Amino acid sequence: RNKQVFERQWQAADAERESEQGRKWVFFLTVPLPPAASNYSAPVNFISAGLRKPAAEEEVEDDSDEDDEKPIKQEELPKEVVPKKLKTGGNFKPSQKGFAGGNKSFMDFGSWERHTKGIGQKLLQKMGYVPGRGLGKNAQGIISPIEAKQRKGKGAVGAYGSERTSQSLQDFPVVDSEEEAEEAFQKDLSQWRKDPNGGKKKPKYSYKTVEELKAKGRIGKQLSAPPKELSQVKVIDMTGREQKVYYSYSQIGHKHNIPDDSPQQPLGKDSKPQGFALPELEHNLQLLIDITEQEIIQNDRQLQYERDMVINLTHEIQKISEVLTHEETAIGNLSKVLEMVEECERRMMPNCSNPLTLDECAKIFGTLQDKYYEEYRMSDRVDLAVAIVFPLMKDYFKNWDPLKDCTYGTDVIAKWKTLLENDQLLSLSGQDLTTDAFHRLMWEIWMPYVRNIITQWQPRNCGPMVDFLDSWVHVIPVWVLDNILDQLIFPKLQKEVENWNPLTDTVPIHSWIHPWLPLMQARLEPLYSPIRNKLANALQKWHPSDSSAKLILQPWKDVFTPGSWEAFMVKNIVPKLGMCLHELVINPHQQHMDAFYWVVDWAGMISVSSLVGLLEKHFFPKWLQVLCSWLSNSPNYEEITKWYLGWKSMFSDQVLAHPSIKEKFNEALDIMNRAVSSSVGGYMQPGARENIAYLTHTERRKDFQYEAMQERREAENMAQRGIGMAASSVPMNFKDLIQTKAEEHNIVFMPVIGKRHEGKQLYTFGRIVIYIDRGVVFVQGEKTWVPTSLQSLIDMAK
Structure with a gap:
């Protein structure tokens, strides 16, 4: 703030000076000329020389060089240098020239504005400014911001005390932290100087202990370079x-601890010779002190490094001791394992008195696995097993016949599986027998016996071979079993299927093919197509009266896929059955039922739709024609009723539930009702009309009860599967469910009296007509009845 005020004042004064005609302020630089023992390092002094004359008037030479030590006084200045009144009307006092010289308050500050249009002074006065006093509410502003002082030495600003003015100390007595630090510095500095009063002052020394020096060295440790390099660097300070x-x-930071001597003063009257001044000795002593400090710090760091090294080496010794102990243990274990292996090799020699048995060998390998697991896993088990176990295993299976004793050796092989099998999973594609001893054992020792017996095996005698593989399936590796089934068993079966003739072979093919289904499953798929072709060729001359065809085909119904089975039946069986029904003669008086039985007997083999198609095409047209002829010749309605019920009992419930079959039997009832109603004038058997009506009512009620039962079963199945509502709120049947939904949505749901479709009761559901068939809602469309969901039904009804 003081600087800004000073700059504004300086600019205003400079403007006034430039307005003078050629007059300018000049500062003379006075350099003292000392005697012979001159001190050229003395400071440069600046003093005010007043106003400079114009070039035309400047003739008088300055005599200030004659006595450079005497300051220029006001009375000695030339007349032209005496301050004059500026054009602005302001007068500068001698102490104010150049703003550096006097201590008087700036009484006429801004007085030149009285003759100008400036309003700065006026605004200050309106705000309570009183000339001669400081600015601000409490008059604490500094009027004289700068007071020039001549320094006696060459020190920097603040080196010889505070630079503050008396007014600054008066208005702002509080000392800031920088001034406190400066005072502390001067206090420490003063112990190296003499007393200003001339007397000798006892210096105050500050001491450092070794611990403080060590702590300082640890804190100031530089990580950018090693300590030895830092302590040996030569630094030249210029x-x-x-x-x-x-x-x-580090010595650079201490170079100001011992300040330089005060500037040499020329010898004069008041100068006193120095009593003791040996700067070289002081420098050498300081250098020795610095070197000693660095040695102490370096020794402390080296000691700390050695201590850390001791700790590190202690941990390293402990770690190496543990490794050494572990290695000694491993060496001991390996020695024991080697002894056991050498013992096994010794007992494997041909002339050994105590030869090694397979059970004893298994115990030895079990001991190796239990007590020396790491060494056993790290060792080459494949070579060890090949040398010791393989000969014993080969001798164990030398008289084995897999088809006679299929379980022989399963326990032994299972035990060796746990001892020799590697932990990693092995597949057929990536099989490496060199990495797993058990897999190599099965392939080289066990597999040759199996391969030899399969080459002599007859596929029609499948029982012993299937039992053998079932006994070993949980022991042998998966890839070995796949190899047996794909490379050995399947080719034998395929060749036998090619040689099979269903017309001459007395043994059914399913008896020696189906036992392989649990083991081979989808592997038998390539055999099914040749089997179907051979069966189809055998059925070309077949007649439904021959029941042997059903015995041959029935085991394959669940083996073939549903699509292939249905296609086979439609192509080879259904046409034969249709021909048989076509030849059937319906005679109420003398009926032969053999042909009908031949057809119905295939109900479980062919689909319901195929059987219904046969009946609609070949049976019901003739049956309804016989009924019409019988009713036109004054029949006995009681016999007709028995005949109707007798034929209906010949069909299963599944067939009777089909809408087409229901429609045919309902058509027969309608024919009987029309026949009874049309006999008005002729002879009518007593009670015939009532009997026919009762029969019709009974049959319709049975159909309704059957539908209700079916719907109830569907609802129960839905409840069991968790579909729909909770079990406690599930309706008894699907019709009740629709009724409940209709009540929830305020929809009218009621049956249409006297209206049926394919034997199903029609209902009105709002504005649409529906019927229910086996838990499915059918809605009447433009051309046909369309199944729909319950939610869609509700949306359409609204």
């Missing part, structure tokens, strides 16, 4: 008057 040499970067 920042002062004299060149100084340091032997460590």
